[in-house]
Amino acid sequence: MIEAPDLSLSALSPFLFVFGAALVGVLVESFAPRHVRQPTQVALALVGTVGGFACTLLLAGRGEVTAAGALAVDGAGLFLQATIAGLGALSVLLFAERALDPARSAFVASAAVPAGSPRDRELLTDERVQTEVYPLATFAVGGMMLFVAANDLLVMFIALEVLSLPLYLICGLSRRRRLLSQEAAVKYFLLGAFASAFFLYGLALVYGATGTVRLAGIRESVTTDGTGTLLVLGLGLLVVGLMFKASVAPFHTWTPDVYQGAPTPVTAFMAACTKVAAFGAVLRLLYVAFGTADWTWRPLVYGIAIVSMVVGAVLGLTQTDVKRMLAYSSIAHAGFLLTGVIGLGAGTGSGLAATLFYLLAYGLTTLGAFAVVTLVRDGDGEATQLSQWAGLARRSPLTAAIMTFLLLALAGIPLTSGFTGKFAVFRAAIEVGAWPLAVVALVTSAVAGFFYLRLVVLMYFSDPAEDGPSVGVPGLPTTVVLAVTVAATLVLGVVPGSVLDLADGAARLVG
């Protein structure tokens, strides 16, 4: 007689909502007539993500381990899940935008048709809309939420795959510049597979060293037996696998290409949600499983934080494409986030709360920035060349103002959420004595400031190019996304008190 594992259905409710919506979405895709699919799928995806978001809010304050110890329901996990679900809902809205592209969608009508074939050209102007992206994205959101709650390395690995596979697919679904998009998908898939292999290998080594895949069990084993070569090697490989997903340099090489090639709403989704999920897993792994052996991972994380900040900031300077520039910005921000991870200290530091806040603030701001990118278009789709943005402020002062505000937030200018976040993580790092890291972070912030400013300079101080791009009038979904992200960036910069308190209260990991 096998005993059923203890399952707290209420603790699982966010997953039930999101995965449930995704499964129903698959059914809709198979059985519903074409003309009702788009509205149904959008509604389903929104119900799933918003429902998941609401459930995590209702669970706030819980601290337990459930599903036979495989899942942790704790403050930090719920905060991250809410962040992922909320950002996921906003991303779905970006997916659903129909007013910008003349063919009514940013996604290719039929992904299996070879790019450049006669059928493809026919479909280019067809208003048939692809709806598979919605269940795929919902699956990815579910995987991400599971990723940050996994209390077991195996569950973490499964979640990693659940979130990655749909992402590989939807990266290749761009309606415009299809070859670039498909190249991005293949590249992401190949390198992602490598990263998964690293993670799996690390998992095996850690299991070999400790005899368990439970994070708490690993911690116990580390405390009693100390760390051997096998365990340190395993930890290193696990970290490599996670850092890949978080697009931390030197594991970042896929990021610019994939961010550039993927359809912009998908890029926004990846930049915001994947980052949150990957860092959530990093925090849980390092803190719950290896919190007592922080001396083993601290130098490693210290080093890659510096590499990531420097690579992101310096290579960002040379970019000529807005999406690539934001990709390097995301790499630099990953480095800033790692300063918060360093600030975890031996568990007493304010690093956890700071990192949670930073993830929320950065996710919202970067989502907004990519949403602006979807607006600036020429006859060939989005105009992502930096030179095409020259003089944008004359054509569309409001768009330029929004983009400027978001860029200032990414640069960390006070009165924006970016500043509050940076202040929080740097404070955490300095508190545990990592002030050299904080100084490097501040100097690279100034370097990164240069490429954000360059775009502002182009938009405001340059004369508009002849036959430059036009700014599309967004429909309701994109307008909502822009309004939410800009408002949040402002509020988290001017009166961040309550959200900081929330992150502070949520900064608890069980295991």
Place this chain on the structure above:
Amino acid sequence: MSDVPWLLTMIVVPAVGGAAVAALPKGRDALAKQAALAVSLLVLVLAVLATVAFDTGGERFQLTTAVDWIPAFGVQFALGVDGIALVMLLLIGVLVPVVVVASWRDTGPGGRSMKAYFAWLLVLESMMVGVFAATDVFLFYVFFEAMLVPMYFIIGSFGGPRRQYAAVKFFLYSLLGGLVMLASVIGLYVVSNSQIGEGTFAFDALRQLDIDPGVQKLLFLGFFVAFAIKAPLVPFHTWLPDSGAEAPVGGAVLLVGVLDKVGTFGFIRYCLPLFPDASRTFAPWILGLAVAGILYGALLAMGQSDMKRLVTYTSIAHFGFIALGIFAFTAEGGSGAVLYMVNHGISTGILFLVVGMVITRGGSRSIADYGGIGKKAPVLAGVFLVAGLSSLALPGTNSFVSEFLVLLGSFPTRPVFTIVATVGIVLAALYVLLLIQRAVHGPARGKVTDTAFPDLRRREMVVVAPLLALVIGLGVYPQPLLDLINPAVAATMGDIGSDPAGTQPATAEQGAN
């Protein structure tokens, strides 16, 4: 009257005014100017009323307002002024309306609407008031950085031909300095957290910390770099000539007259009281930079062919004097430095404005394009001369009092540096008089004959009149300002525990002579 939140009002009024001006419909430039003038005059009135409410014999910080802002970080929205900050607020109050009137007929490059310019001016005024009125280090930092944004747009959108380059250079230099300071700000917080038990940014609490000398040095350097870039001291100055030359004249007046003073204000408000040991350790080095700046700025000023660049280089020399007075650690030197901050704002302000009027008429910034202005525009030439004399600190003008006080105060503790600095006075006479000789005297030539070169118009008279009155007035009777400044400087020098033997109280007689 002291329970009226004067400082908060002085921050909110121009901010709201700026937003209102920005929200005006297209093509209402005239209304934008009028609104900007009205708001800036209102701020001047508020500054005067705040001064009346300020009790010179009272507590160090007055007119205080404090509400919790970000409790998680221990940040308060805390405002308050001592005499030093108050005279800077008065300077802002005077300069902004003058700049608004001076920019009345400006046109933006490429036919840009000037509405945004006036909106940014008001936003800038709000930030400037905030930066001087903040008594919470975090809040100070927020204003310090946020202040960059309006100035960046003023230079970048409305400046000269190389405005993009200048604006970015200005922003990046300041941002870099600011971020290094942020590291120190956080460091202070961490120290306060370990000493008091809860992190705070309140200036009064931080002043009483007993910081380990090694840590003090590091924290001091963080603040110092930010302020040395802002002030700017040699060798952190290279952004200023570009920004000053490319900024529109009104922006340049505020940039050099007020924004850069945040640097010297920072030295005296934050570096000295918070890090007394480190200040003493580094003082000889900083004095070296100050004196180098006096000589280097003056020499480069002499070599300039561009009038606006010349004025910015004279400022670098003047900032050297201010730093000399501050880091001499005497009450007289400190009072002289603070008075110098005000006087420099006035005399450089008027010099920039006059130079701007000449450039508007001739359409060139090159000194070689002018000659004999006095023949065609005698009143303009006269104002030019007075502005120049004020800049070289001729007795009877405002700058003389402050320069003399700085030298007098520095000599007892730092004789060598002071003697070298006096060479700067001679050089100042050279660069100013050479400029006047080339541009104003002699036969009319160059742009003066090629173009219609009218004398001062009535609007321009209105612009220069108040500043001229201050040049002479403060030159003859600086006592009211010194009464405000002296107690605050004495308190600061008390914080640093400067050697009383080298300190003589700055008395009324010495100030007035």
